[in-house]
Amino acid sequence: MISPLERARLLDAEMSLQRAWLELSLREMSSAARNSPWAGLRALKLGMLGMSALKHRSLWLAAITLLVNLYRRRANKEK
Numbered sequence: 001m002i003s004p005l006e007r008a009r010l011l012d013a014e015m016s017l018q019r020a021w022l023e024l025s026l027r028e029m030s031s032a033a034r035n036s037p038w039a040g041l042r043a044l045k046l047g048m049l050g051m052s053a054l055k056h057r058s059l060w061l062a063a064i065t066l067l068v069n070l071y072r073r074r075a076n077k078e079k
Contacts, residue, residue: 002010
């Protein structure tokens with residue numbers, strides 16, 4: 001039978017191991033985020049909405065389509 005003191009030491013050791021593993025995982029994720037191609041966009045301070053807008057191809061396509069349609073309308077008005 002395990003005494004309460006031994007059980008507490010065992011739980012403390014387990015928590016220490018979990019904490020160390022989480023810190024290593026956080027360091028790995030942070031370094032991966034810093035080395036990603038999108039890391040340079042943080043300097044623009046776009047915020048989370050701006051960052052997500054730049055990452056989605058469908059939003060880029062919608063913006064390009066809008067600009068092309070505006071250009072066509074303007075070109076048709078000048079004729």
